[in-house]
Amino acid sequence: MLVFALKRFASALLVMFAISVLVFLIFFATPGVDPAARIAGRNADPATLAQVRHSFGLDRPMPIRYLLMMRHLLIDRDLESFVNRGSRVIPQIIQATPVTLSLVIGAALIWMTAGILMGTAAATLRGRAADPLIMLVGVVGVSLPAYWLGEVVNLLTQKQLHDSLFSWVPPPGYVGLGQDPGQWALHMLFPWLTLALLYAGIYARLLRGEVVTALNEDYVRTARAKGLSERRILLRHALRCSLIPIVSLFGLDFGALVGGAALLTEVVFGLPGIGKLTFDALQNLDLPVIMGTVLYAAFFVVLANALVDILYARLDPRARHA
């Protein structure tokens, strides 16, 4: 187990190093992209450019610049934004993390519950009208883009029906869980539902297929011959085995979302999360912030994968010794 954990850790470090180099190269070694020009502003004269270059350390050799940036980011932890001089990167990320975690964890709970219920229901009702109906609802959910769905939700809850049905909906934004748990949940409710709707359908479809396959397996016939109830066969045997691939998909999705893939939802609902932070930094070519958020995202993807591996071994005994 210790060897396994160490190996995992080493490979995670390698992945994060590779990603940081890649991001650095994209922004500094891509022809035509000159951060100094962006910082100095439009139509800056060559003298200003040179001065900007020097003051930001952009005139030093590439490897030195990379190492300096990494030192400021990881060791001194005082890396500063290119755009807003004096604002540090790490506090920004630390501030944005709970917002993204609130959004993604809440949505994940909703979509996993809904997906498992819908998928199992569709599989058991196979051959009846409810099955294609549930799957249709799932496809519709998957096909709605977050920015459109989020805007429609905002339009209804903040404007059209705000005076009647949705008068209890607070304005978009974020309230910390520590400040006021009730307001936190209220502010997050529609972002949660919007994000969950996009994922519940995919999970329901995948699970339905898995459960249908499992119900035709020999072990289900054995369970039936044992005299177990249909309910127990479905939950303890068929569903239990079907959850294994769902868990690996969930790990990937969850890691990516925490890493910033919930960007669209965050922007639409005005949540100052990691996605929003990355988005703003990209618009300004604010490399230190981009570097910070990308490394943060890589960390979460790697962490989620490691957790999935452990959970997978718990769910599937065949994977334990492999």
Add this chain to the structure above:
Amino acid sequence: MPEPLLDVRDLRVCFRTRQGLVTAVDGLSFSVAPGEVLGVVGESGSGKSVSMLAVLRLLTSPNVTVSGEVLFRGRDLLALPDKEMRAVRGREIAMVFQDPMTALTPVYTVGWQIAEAIRAHEQVSRKEAHARAVRLLSDVGIPDAASRLNAYPHEFSGGMRQRAVIAMALSCSPSLLIADEPTTALDVTVQAQILDLMRELNAGGSAMVLITHDMGVVSQIADRVLVMYGGRAAEEGPRRAVFHGPRHPYTWGLLDSVPRVGGPRLRRLPTIAGVPVAPGGIPEGCAFAPRCRLRHDLCEERPVLSGDTHLDACWLPSGDRAGLRVSARDTEAAS
């Protein structure tokens, strides 16, 4: 004759398919007395497995219709409510399936699955069920049962898995065990061990239905033999009678195609000409007629299973079947 434990009358199983209605089992009747071993033989597709699955109502596809009567201790299983049927499955009639590799749920330990079978039917504590699972596993010949109980199915070999499946089937001491080709997926040596195990069970008083296409297995263990072809019974009788004086040309073919260890070496094993009938294309008359060397006009009509204790469904004169068998074999050799 004692009251039969299981009495199946005119069992009919139809599948609705794209090609239309297909009859897999066509008016099958048989009975099993308490403590008796009935061997059911026939080629693949002859309806052996389907008929036994129908007895336990394990055909769950909505495209299947089952009719007839399945009397178990006088109760018609086909008319039983689901809940009562569940109480019969596993407790009174247990079933062992062909492929032990896939018959156990991969994510639970063997012991858990045996205990689950016990607790499905009896109000016993977890601990007690566990202790009984240990005893069952060691009864079926798994060494060091107490620790093997915590193994997962993938950690067992095929033979051990089949033993575990049998242990599970025996967990509630059923009065009838239906074994659907329990040895087909196993090595010959393991086959012999499993057959020994089943013989011991039978000595303990359980009745058994043993489905197989292996005549050797039947000859070792069965009291009575039912030969099926095309979803119908071709011949039925005591084992000795069927093996020493087979009456139906299909049974002749089955027996002749078993290789023998002694005697002169044959260049080619005799086979039954043609291919087994597809369940969709069973002729009006005798199902075996298209492949039978001795068919005649009467075979256009469907023969009924008739006889005293040794029954057969064939139009040939009942007097000199042995002679007919020899002459049929000679014409085959000549052709």
